[in-house]
Each structure stands twice: as C-alpha cells, then as structure tokens.
Amino acid sequence: MNDETRDESLRQMLREADPAAAEPGLTTEEIRAMRRTVLTAIPEPRRRFVLSPALAGAAMAALVAILVILLWPRPEATAPQPSAPPRIAVKEPVTDVKRTDMKHTDVNRPTKAVAAGLRARRPAASAPREQLAAAAPAPSNEPEPHTRQIQFDTPGGTRVIWILRSDNAL
Amino acid sequence: MNPPLTTSAILDQRQSQTATDRLARLFDAHHERLFRLARRLLADREEARDLVQETFLRAARRPGSVPPGEGPGEAWLVRILVNLCRDRHRRSGVRTRVHQVLRRQEETAHPESAAVARATVQAALARLSPRRRAAIVLHEIEGMPAREVARLLGIAEVTVRWHLLAARRELASLLLAGTAEEVGK
DSSP: OOHHHHHHHHHHHHHHTOTTTSOOOOOHHHHHHHHHHHHTTSOOOOOOOOOOHHHHHHHHHHHHHHHHHHHSOOOOTTOOOSSSOOEEEEEOTTSOOOOBOOSSOOTTOHHHHHHHHHHHHOOOTTOSOOOOOOOOOOOOOSOOOSEEEEEEEOTTSOEEEEEEETTOOO | OOOOOOHHHHHHHHHHHHHHHHHHHHHHHHHHHHHHHHHHHOSOHHHHHHHHHHHHHHHHHOGGGSOSSHHHHHHHHHHHHHHHHHHHHHHHTHHHHHHHHHHHHHHHTOSOHHHHHHHHHHHHHHHSOHHHHHHHIIIIISOOOHHHHHHHHTSOHHHHHHHHHHHHHHHIIIIISOOHHHHHO
C-alpha cells in the first residue's frame, strides 16, 4: 500500500468514524446555560479610587483637626499637675543643690514658693546652699546674687530649671 | 448604591459593556464549531462540552488576552481548546480509559460494527498527542488546508505537515494493520 492509498484509507476511516457527524450538537438549554455562565464570569473593571463628596469632606475635616491640634499653642510646662506636687530646689549658680520634696506647693506660682523658701531660711549672702521647706508667698528682701537657679521635677519626670535674675525676672 | 457619575465610573461601565458584548459575539459565532472540534478530540460528549465552556471562561476571565478581530479570536479559542485537551490528556491517562472502553465493548459483543469501528478510530486518535490529534482532525475530517490549520493552532505550516505525517503513520499502524487489541496495548 503506497502512501497515497494509505492516506486516503485513513481519511475515509476518520470521516466515517467522525463522532461529530452523528452528534446533534449542544441543545438550546445547554447553549443558554453556557452563555450565561460565561458572560457572568467577566470580572468587573477595577474601579479607580474616587472620593465621594462626603468622604472628601470627612477627610478634610480630619486633616483640619489634626493641624489644629499640632499647631495649637501648648500651655507652659508649669501647667498644674494635679497628681503630685513637684519637687523644687533652689540652687546657687555655682553651688550644689539638694532637691527636697515640697508639700503643699503652689505650682502655679513658683516664684512665690521660692521666695517663701528664702524667707524661711534667710540664708546669708555667702551661704553655699539653700533649701526650701514650705510654700508661702512673700517677697525676698535679702540681697540676692545676680542669678539664682531653681530646679524642680514634674511628676512626668521633666526637670524644670529657672534662672532668676536679681529683679526676679525669669 | 448607585456608582458615582464620574468620568472614570462611566468609562469603566462602558469598558465592561464592551467586554461583555465582545465575548457574547465570540460565543455566538464559535460555540458550535468549538463543540464539534472538542467532540472530535474527546470521546466523551460531556467532557467535550466542559472543555468548550472552560475555553470561553478563559476568555471571560481575561478578556484582554483575546486578540481583536474575528479570525485571530477564533484561532485563540481553538488554541485554548487544544491546550485544555492536552492538559486533560496528561492528567487523566486517556489511553488507559480508552483501553477499558474497548474491552467493555468487546465483552458485550456490540452488534453494530459501525459503532465498534468508531470506537476503534476514537481510541486510535486518543493515542495521539492533543496537538497532533487536532491537526489530523482539522485537516482530514474538517478538510482545512495545512495553512489554515497552522493559523488556528498557532504553529508553523511546516510543523503542521510534520504532525500530519507522524499522525498518519501512527494511525495506519494502529488501524490498518491491527485489531482493537493492538490499539489497547
């Protein structure tokens, strides 16, 4: 059997045995179901991020609130600390200072506390150290050194250091 | 909730509608043809139907991968169908199943020789690789020229001719020289 005859025989066998020849094809219902399955499988296009007006307004309000909080002038560090009184120590610029606990201290008026301590002690001008024991407002009459340093710790751990001039200016 | 009436939302809606329309046109134009081809590649009707559906689902899930135009779209679908057939062929061990089908038919002594002949030819075709099987089916049964088969399968014409030559040799050795027992081996 030469190749051409062989190929022709094969072709005939294949066509006679063609399963699609006897196949009626997909039914109407099958076609409809398949079509529906296929067309519903199309994914939705990815939406670009669009801010709705309400969402944009909320975002703007949040941004403004954050800016206000960040830019609002902060109160001074000596703002009242209701939990515990700060420990206040007065020290000369060149000498060591002992810190001492202050009880019943008016933290809003530290200069008065310092003055009260000074009045309580009435140290000599040449005394190397001073300590405060109680708080009471009173001006100081003693001759002051050119500068005086006040240090105290807040409950939060912040150390505050004031250097007072002779005219009690901070 | 209604989508916002922004330009991008409108464009997205149009794009979705365009993809749906295009796929619907592809389906209406080619589902019958693909089913016939799938039927010739696979012995089982249900498998052929599943294969056609899976082919169109591939197009639906990635509409951008279908090339524009009627001819390229059809060729793309045929290639996907053949590739799916190849994957199924690898996974399911078709030769073993065909052998079992033939054995069952022989045992029941089916009186219709035409049915046995069809089964024998199908079993022989199943021995071929899916791409080779597709080439011989498209060329010999559907009567397509080799150039057209090459376009549909996405291979060179010379490759199609080589597949046809190899397929004929193999089918001849199975169908013209032996019986179903040789096919089952």
